[in-house]
Amino acid sequence: MIKLFSRIRQNLLSEGKTGKYLKYAIGEIVLVVIGILIALQINTWNEGRKEQSRELNYLTGIKADLEVDLNRIESAIERYHRKISKLYFLDSTFILPRNFIPIKYTLDEVSVRDMINRGAGLRLTMGSYKVLTSNASAGLIKNELLLQTIQELYETRKPSLTSVYDDIKRRQDFIGQKYAVEHKYFSAKDFFVDNPDKKEVLADFDYYYTQLRLYYNSLRNMRDLIERLIDDINTELDTRT
Numbered sequence: 380m381i382k383l384f385s386r387i388r389q390n391l392l393s394e395g396k397t398g399k400y401l402k403y404a405i406g407e408i409v410l411v412v413i414g415i416l417i418a419l420q421i422n423t424w425n426e427g428r429k430e431q432s433r434e435l436n437y438l439t440g441i442k443a444d445l446e447v448d449l450n451r452i453e454s455a456i457e458r459y460h461r462k463i464s465k466l467y468f469l470d471s472t473f474i475l476p477r478n479f480i481p482i483k484y485t486l487d488e489v490s491v492r493d494m495i496n497r498g499a500g501l502r503l504t505m506g507s508y509k510v511l512t513s514n515a516s517a518g519l520i521k522n523e524l525l526l527q528t529i530q531e532l533y534e535t536r537k538p539s540l541t542s543v544y545d546d547i548k549r550r551q552d553f554i555g556q557k558y559a560v561e562h563k564y565f566s567a568k569d570f571f572v573d574n575p576d577k578k579e580v581l582a583d584f585d586y587y588y589t590q591l592r593l594y595y596n597s598l599r600n601m602r603d604l605i606e607r608l609i610d611d612i613n614t615e616l617d618t619r620t
Contacts (some may be wrong), residue, residue, distance in 0.1 A: 392419050414561050434519040435619060440507030440531060442612045445605050452602045455501050459595045462498070465489045469571045470581050476592050489517075489567040494584070495558070497551045497591075500544040501598065508533050525611050532608060536601055542592045550587045557583065 461507055464482040467473050468489065475481060508529065520526040555562060558580075561570050575578055 437511050444504040444507050449605050474590050486568045491570045497547050517563050522562050547590045
C-alpha cells in the first residue's frame, strides 16, 4: 500500500501536476490520521473491555467470599442464639435482643462451661477484597454505590464487629479467672440457682450478657448487609454481561 501511494506521488510530480499532487498528499495525510484515530479507538475499546473483565472478576470473587461468610454468620447467629437463650433461662431479667424468641431449656441442658466459653469469633473471607485494594483497583468498580457498600462492610462493619468480640473476650477472661473452680466443677444449678452468691454471679454476667446481645445484633445486621450486597452484585453482573 505504501509503495502504491509513493508511485502515485512520483507519477504526479513527473507529469508536473503539482496541484493534484498537493491535494493527493493532503488526502493521504487525512487517511493516515483517520487510520491512527481508528487504531486509538480500537485500543481504547480493548482496554475498556479488559478493565470491565477485571471489574467483573473482582465482583465475582467478592460475591463468592460473601457467600462463604454468609454461611459462617448464620452458624454464629445460631450459636449465640443458644447462649443468650440459656442465660435468659437462668435470669429472665436479662433484656432480650429485638425480635428474639428464646429457646426453652432445662437446667440439665445448661452447663457453666457453656455459659462462660464465648466460642470462636467470626473471620470474614477477605481474599478478593484485599487483592482489589492492594492493586489499587477499587476504581475499576464503576457502580459507586456498590463500591461504597463493599467498603462499608470491610472497612467499618468488620472492625466494629471485631471490637465487640474483643470486649466479650476480655469479659470472659475475667469471669473465667474469677470462677475458675466453679467453671470446672459446678453444675448450672449449683452455680446459678443455689449459689449463696447468686446476685454477685449474675451481676458479673450482666455486662457479659450485654456484650453477647450486642454481638448477636451486630451479626444479624452483618448478615442483612451481606445478603443485600450479594443481591446488588448479582444485579450488577446481570446488567454488565
